[in-house]
Amino acid sequence: MIKAVLIIAILGLMTLNSLGQGVPAPEENIPFLVTFGNEAPKKYGDDDHCQTFFFSIPKTYTKPFYIRIFDPETGGENDERVKNFNTTTLFSFYGGKGCISEQDAREVDPMGQFKSGNLLYKKEFGSDEKYDNKWTTIGPFNAQQGEYAEQYFGYIFKLICEGTSGDDGNLYRYFLSTSPNENIPVPGGNAFTFEYTFRLHKSHKQISHIYPFVDENVISVKQHNFDGDDDGELKLFSVRSKDVELALSGDNESAESVYNINSREKGTSLDIQIIKSAKDSPNNNLVFYVTNQYGQAMPFYTIPIGGIPKYKGNLIVKPTK
Numbered sequence: 065m066i067k068a069v070l071i072i073a074i075l076g077l078m079t080l081n082s083l084g085q086g087v088p089a090p091e092e093n094i095p096f097l098v099t100f101g102n103e104a105p106k107k108y109g110d111d112d113h114c115q116t117f118f119f120s121i122p123k124t125y126t127k128p129f130y131i132r133i134f135d136p137e138t139g140g141e142n143d144e145r146v147k148n149f150n151t152t153t154l155f156s157f158y159g160g161k162g163c164i165s166e167q168d169a170r171e172v173d174p175m176g177q178f179k180s181g182n183l184l185y186k187k188e189f190g191s192d193e194k195y196d197n198k199w200t201t202i203g204p205f206n207a208q209q210g211e212y213a214e215q216y217f218g219y220i221f222k223l224i225c226e227g228t229s230g231d232d233g234n235l236y237r238y239f240l241s242t243s244p245n246e247n248i249p250v251p252g253g254n255a256f257t258f259e260y261t262f263r264l265h266k267s268h269k270q271i272s273h274i275y276p277f278v279d280e281n282v283i284s285v286k287q288h289n290f291d292g293d294d295d296g297e298l299k300l301f302s303v304r305s306k307d308v309e310l311a312l313s314g315d316n317e318s319a320e321s322v323y324n325i326n327s328r329e330k331g332t333s334l335d336i337q338i339i340k341s342a343k344d345s346p347n348n349n350l351v352f353y354v355t356n357q358y359g360q361a362m363p364f365y366t367i368p369i370g371g372i373p374k375y376k377g378n379l380i381v382k383p384t385k
């Protein structure tokens with residue numbers, strides 16, 4: 065069974081390799097990650113002023129890599145201004161032992177030892193034209209500086225963005241690149257998080273996707289979202305299901321719903337779609353995470369493991385045992 069899951073996962077990584085490692089990825093159709101300054105109220109759509117992303121580098125990649133951040137500062141273009149821009153955010157990047165194996169690193173809230181591992185880089189950004197609306201590069205780094213975790217498909221690194229002052233929203237994106245000057249994907253690389261705080265598109269025509277990965281131990285999943293502003297519908301698709309309605313939260317509210325996993329869905333990703341309402345609505349930020357039956361947070365990969373799930377109806381699939 066584990067072997068089958070791994071084979072599916074590797075095939076998925078290979079076929080989707082060409083899609084690159086933008087965070088958010090084009091397949092997610094999410095315009096920006098968001099982190100607010102620590103003086104912003106939760107109702108702006110960020111419950112903890114902190115976002116953690118992990119990057120995985122496969123064993124097969126032995127050259128240096130870079131992390132690129134688009135618009136790391138909070139000012140000028142892209143960002144959400146509340147009165148004057150007065151926000152600083154701290155980006156810190158970790159590898160080494162404990163980077164992901166430390167339980168606190170995999171929680172949905174920043175707590176305890178969530179900054180586990182070796183600190184490889186940190187920099188605080190305020191409002192600065194020099195970094196506005198453009199890419200900034202950190203690195204080079206080597207895979208061996210990460211923490212190897214087979215379960216997460218390679219050497220793992222962790223990038224934390226924290227709102228250290230102010231009340232504005234920092235909107236930004238990441239790219240895992242082989243180049244310091246442009247966005248060139250690391251072959252077989254990926255990125256994932258256990259809690260996602262992001263901006264939805266303004267336009268009503270948009271559908272955003274997130275892809276939680278269901279490993280062989282998962283029996284049921286519970287999706288949790290905060291501050292969805294009742295902005296449309298939330299639906300789940302998988303190899304077995306389509307159009308399953310999930311609860312989407314209102315303004316400054318939380319919502320959750322449970323979905324039971326079928327054996328056919330193990331080793332695949334789910335496709336949770338946020339289908340925007342009929343009206344355009346700017347500045348909708350929300351928080352999303354998914355837990356398994358033990359209450360453990362599950363990873364969402366920007367490049368879905370096993371590929372984007374395609375509904376296969378009532379097709380009989382041979383058990384993999």
Ligand SMILES: [Ca+2]
Pocket residue numbers: 135137138139140141142143196197
């Ligand atoms: Ca900006």
Ligand SMILES: [Ca+2]
Pocket residue numbers: 145146147148149150151230231232
């Ligand atoms: Ca402000």
Ligand SMILES: [Ca+2]
Pocket residue numbers: 134135136137138139142143234235236
């Ligand atoms: Ca920004």
Ligand SMILES: [Ca+2]
Pocket residue numbers: 108109290291292293347348349350
């Ligand atoms: Ca919101």
